[in-house]
Amino acid sequence: MGNLQNDLIIRAAKGLKVERTPVWVMRQAGRVLAPYRAVRQQAGNFINLVKTPELAAEVTIQPVDILGVDAAILFSDILVVPEAMGLPYTMDEGRGPWFENTIRSEKDLLQLSSAPVTDHLAYVTDAIGLIKRDLNGRVPLIGFAGAPWTIFCYMVEGRGSKTFSLSRAMLQRDPNLAHDLLSRIADATIQYLKAQVEAGVDMLQLFDSWAGILNSEVYNVFIMPYMHRICEAMKDTVPLTVFAKGAFFSLKELSDLRCNTIGLDWHTSASWARQVVGEDKTLQGNLDPAVLYGSFEQIKTQTHAMLDAFGEQRHIANLGHGVYPDIDAEHLKCFIESVKEYQYKLDQ
Amino acid sequence: MGNLQNDLIIRAAKGLKVERTPVWVMRQAGRVLAPYRAVRQQAGNFINLVKTPELAAEVTIQPVDILGVDAAILFSDILVVPEAMGLPYTMDEGRGPWFENTIRSEKDLLQLSSAPVTDHLAYVTDAIGLIKRDLNGRVPLIGFAGAPWTIFCYMVEGRGSKTFSLSRAMLQRDPNLAHDLLSRIADATIQYLKAQVEAGVDMLQLFDSWAGILNSEVYNVFIMPYMHRICEAMKDTVPLTVFAKGAFFSLKELSDLRCNTIGLDWHTSASWARQVVGEDKTLQGNLDPAVLYGSFEQIKTQTHAMLDAFGEQRHIANLGHGVYPDIDAEHLKCFIESVKEYQYKLDQ
Numbered sequence: 001m002g003n004l005q006n007d008l009i010i011r012a013a014k015g016l017k018v019e020r021t022p023v024w025v026m027r028q029a030g031r032v033l034a035p036y037r038a039v040r041q042q043a044g045n046f047i048n049l050v051k052t053p054e055l056a057a058e059v060t061i062q063p064v065d066i067l068g069v070d071a072a073i074l075f076s077d078i079l080v081v082p083e084a085m086g087l088p089y090t091m092d093e094g095r096g097p098w099f100e101n102t103i104r105s106e107k108d109l110l111q112l113s114s115a116p117v118t119d120h121l122a123y124v125t126d127a128i129g130l131i132k133r134d135l136n137g138r139v140p141l142i143g144f145a146g147a148p149w150t151i152f153c154y155m156v157e158g159r160g161s162k163t164f165s166l167s168r169a170m171l172q173r174d175p176n177l178a179h180d181l182l183s184r185i186a187d188a189t190i191q192y193l194k195a196q197v198e199a200g201v202d203m204l205q206l207f208d209s210w211a212g213i214l215n216s217e218v219y220n221v222f223i224m225p226y227m228h229r230i231c232e233a234m235k236d237t238v239p240l241t242v243f244a245k246g247a248f249f250s251l252k253e254l255s256d257l258r259c260n261t262i263g264l265d266w267h268t269s270a271s272w273a274r275q276v277v278g279e280d281k282t283l284q285g286n287l288d289p290a291v292l293y294g295s296f297e298q299i300k301t302q303t304h305a306m307l308d309a310f311g312e313q314r315h316i317a318n319l320g321h322g323v324y325p326d327i328d329a330e331h332l333k334c335f336i337e338s339v340k341e342y343q344y345k346l347d348q
Numbered sequence: 349m350g351n352l353q354n355d356l357i358i359r360a361a362k363g364l365k366v367e368r369t370p371v372w373v374m375r376q377a378g379r380v381l382a383p384y385r386a387v388r389q390q391a392g393n394f395i396n397l398v399k400t401p402e403l404a405a406e407v408t409i410q411p412v413d414i415l416g417v418d419a420a421i422l423f424s425d426i427l428v429v430p431e432a433m434g435l436p437y438t439m440d441e442g443r444g445p446w447f448e449n450t451i452r453s454e455k456d457l458l459q460l461s462s463a464p465v466t467d468h469l470a471y472v473t474d475a476i477g478l479i480k481r482d483l484n485g486r487v488p489l490i491g492f493a494g495a496p497w498t499i500f501c502y503m504v505e506g507r508g509s510k511t512f513s514l515s516r517a518m519l520q521r522d523p524n525l526a527h528d529l530l531s532r533i534a535d536a537t538i539q540y541l542k543a544q545v546e547a548g549v550d551m552l553q554l555f556d557s558w559a560g561i562l563n564s565e566v567y568n569v570f571i572m573p574y575m576h577r578i579c580e581a582m583k584d585t586v587p588l589t590v591f592a593k594g595a596f597f598s599l600k601e602l603s604d605l606r607c608n609t610i611g612l613d614w615h616t617s618a619s620w621a622r623q624v625v626g627e628d629k630t631l632q633g634n635l636d637p638a639v640l641y642g643s644f645e646q647i648k649t650q651t652h653a654m655l656d657a658f659g660e661q662r663h664i665a666n667l668g669h670g671v672y673p674d675i676d677a678e679h680l681k682c683f684i685e686s687v688k689e690y691q692y693k694l695d696q
Contacts, residue, residue, distance in 0.1 A: 165672055168638035172646060215614045215636040215668075248596060249615045266563045267597045288563040290516035298520060320563075324513055 003137045009071045010140055010202060012316050013239035013260040013282050020343025021307060021315050022070035023336055024142070027322035028063040029075040032329045035062050046091045050077050051123045057130035064139055066329070067336050071140045071203065072131060074196075076124055078146030078207060082155050084120035085188055086113040089154075099158040103181055104166065117188040118195045128199035143201030145192055147208035147244065148185040148226040149219075155181065164213050171222055178222070186226040190233040197237045205241040205263070206230060212246015219250045231258040241284055245321065251276045266320025270309035283310060286320040292331045299331060303338035312343075351485045357419045358488055358550060360664050361587035361608040361630050368691025369655060369663050370418035371684055372490070375670035376411040377423040380677045383410050394439045398425050399471045405478035412487055414677070415684050419488045419551065420479065422544075424472055426494030426555060430503050432465035433536055437502075447506040451529055452514065465536040466543045476547035491549030493540055495556035495592065496533040496574040497567075503529065512561050519570055526570070534574040538581040545585045553589040553611070554578060560594015567598045579606040589632055593669065599624045614668025618657035631658060634668040640679045647679060651686035660691075 004010065008022035030036045036059050043049035050056060060075040079089055079097055089099045101111055118125075131141055146154075154160075156167040170178045193204055206227070211219060227242065234240050235258045243263025244254055254262055255277040264273050264285035273283055291302045307317065317339045323332055352358065356370035378384045384407050391397035398404060408423040427437055427445055437447045449459055466473075479489055494502075502508075504515040518526045541552055554575070559567060575590065582588050583606045591611025592602055602610055603625040612621050612633035621631055639650045655665065665687045671680055 163637075163672055165638065165641070165674060168636075169641035172638065172642035212615070216617060218636070246615075249617065267560070267594075269564060269597065288516075288566070289511075290513065290520065293513070293517035294520035324511055326513060 004140055004202070005137050006070055006139045009316055010239060012314065013203060013241070015260075015280075015282060015314055018313065021310075021312065021317045021339055023317040023339040024069040024071040024073065025063070025067070025319055025323050025332065025336070026073070028067060028069055028332075029060045029073055031325045032323055032327050032332055033062055033066055034329070035059075035066070046077070047089075050075070050080065053123055053127040053130055056123075056127040057134060060127070060131050060141075061134055064135065067333050068340070069139070069336055071142050072135060073142040073205075074124070074128065074131065074144060074201065076127070076144070078144070078151065078209075079154060080121060080124065081117060081145060081185070081188055081192055082151055084113070084117035084192075085155075085184070086111050087155060096160050097154065099154065102158040103155045104170070106177055109177075109180065109184075112184065116191050118191050121192060121195065124192075125195050125199035128196060128201055132200040140202035141200065142203045142205055143193065143196035144205040144207060145189045145196075147206045147211070147242075148182045148189065148230075149211060149214070149223045150207065150209045151185045151189070152178070152182055153210050155185070164210060168213070168218075171218060175222075182223070182226050186229050189230055193230070193234055194237070197234075201238060203239050203241070204234065204237075205243060206259075208242070208244035208247065210246075211244035211250070214247075216249035216253075219244075219247060220253045224250070224253055227254075227257055235259075241316075243284070255281055261316060263318070264320065268320075270306070270311075274310075279314075282314045282316060284316040284318050286318065287335065289319045289321050289324050289327070292319075292323065292327045292335060294331075296331070296334045299334045300338040300341075303335055304342050307339065307342050352488055352550070353485050354418055354487045357490075357664055358587060360662065361551060361589070363608075363628075363630060363662055366661065369658075369660065369665045369687055371665040371687040372417040372419040372421065373411070373415070373667055373671050373680065373684070374421070376415060376417055376680075377408045377421055379673045380671055380675050380680055381410055381414055382677070383407075383414070394425070395437075398423070398428065401471055401474035401478055404471075404475040405482060408475070408479050408489075409482055412483065415681050416688070417487070417684055419490050420483060421490040421553075422472070422476065422479065422492060422549065424475070424492070426492070426499065426557075427502060428469060428472065429465060429493060429533070429536055429540055430499055432461075432468035432540075433503075433532070434459050434461040435503060444508050445502065447502065450506040451503045452518070454525055457525075457528065457532075460532065464539050466539050469540060469543065472540075473543050473547035476544060476549055480548040488550035489548065490551045490553055491541065491544035492553040492555060493537045493544075495554045495559070495590075496530045496537065496578075497559060497562070497571045498555065498557045499533045499537070500526070500530055501558050503533070512558060516561070516566075519566060523570075530571070530574050534577050537578055541578070541582055542585070545582075549586060551587050551589070552582065552585075553591060554607075556590070556592035556595065558594075559592035559598070560596075562595075564597035564601075567592075567595060568601045572598070572601055575602075575605055583607075589664075591632070603629055609664060611666070612668065618654070618659075622658075627662075630662045630664060632664040633666050635666070635683065637667045637669050637672050637675070640667075640671065640675045640683060642679075644679070644682045647682045648686040648689075651683055652690050655687065655690050 241261035266288040587608040589609035609630040614636040
């Protein structure tokens, strides 16, 4: 924190006073910026880009230069963890990730490596070293991992799904196997996040992208213990954000986690979230990503309305989900600038 | 109502006393029953089945005989309305519906027919006539339509989508065109629902399958006026259920609609929904469809827990969404029987 020229986001996460609301965007490192697409082409494919530290570092830093965000987020993929656990995957343009091997029975667990996942993830920690050197303290670097339920879904299904039926069926039919796998994922995730902290990340975010498919009882009883395990293991390291997309039904339980910040999607109102979460945590979010399809004027108006709703402290401005791939970079930039400008207005 | 031997669901919808909770299942007419698959094969494809009144009637009645549900639901498709408005579609196994022509600009509206949609939907009212004759008053028949936002999405995108970006972008970029299209859809839907009532349906359900992608402000300000228009138009006909999947954020506004019943998905708890909706409406739902992957014992326990949570009156038992296609019919039957058995237990 001491070596950072802009530590707004760290202070906001810790509940310390900020002079304006910090802002960053999920998937800012990639997708909508032309220079990203150039590096992506150079890498040949997405997974090569993730595994080449120099290129991953370059696209991580691009949005800091181009968009003026208050944090960089590591360019990587949540699926490097299941791969390091023993399940390689490919990324098909348009169709998304695909795992040839999956975990659907006790014997499938034999595919999993007993070595620490960090043995296979040096390309991530190498990238973090390069990014920290090149950022040179301008803004903090956010590291991340997928949450156990989301990684479990990929390891069981082998791909994305509308209903995640195989994964939800396993929770019902073979809870012991499900707990065994979730526990291994949680432990691997802790190893991975600790390695990211050692390599120099300043903050962490845990993404539970598929939380919203479950019901509250399953999420609270079955999944939450693994969320607690990770948060407890990381509590003395760097500020941690938990973003469980769609899990409004477990917001109260999420707010009991030992983390600093709760990420919100665009379905959850600021006032309701604050009431449920209480005053002790920072909230992150949550502009509807579709607002960026609007005009500059619409983006500015709706961004300012969001900032009004969250208030000046304990808020990290963001979209309610990753930026959509067909958003114009100038519209994304307008969102970032609308956040910064709003605060300057208050200072008058 | 007077001619029905089992009018539990009508009484529950109207808030009249019932001796046990009625139960039916979305997509019960199709998907998981072997005799359905036989008729489906006979029809050649899904759209032929929808358009052949004798076959549509047959699969509508099957679950009444096989599962013992307290209502039949018309076997049809929400997309017959946009087709009748002028946009034909095909249904590709696995990939879902596809419209060759879409509405993305003012001039695309010229494709839409000015004739009443009911001119093109005689196959539906014919099927209703056959079903009513063959049901012979055993249970009520539920008719349905897609809600304006969901139909709008298909007419704009031409297919399903993860983000419905074209539709959400149109709300931002061309609100006049969006309102024009939504208004036409609402009017066509009213014509269609009135024709269903004239043909003999005893209840209606409006499905807003994609409500959950929006934010509450857009849903309340942009979409809700069309929901009100439909509910006002139908209020003196038969009991109406509104099911806006994922729209927990607008539950309060939905409860202000002139309808009898609010459908709930499995993310919304009974107690919270009752608190938000108040006492004047019936609630429908909401067992997690994935519970049916469990054992008979698990299904029974979780169904009874749901019934405990909703209480004995002003509740229509259902899953929180359509039954998944890979569910064993015996497990679905166990759900139905668990609802019926629970009430008998209370009578002791």
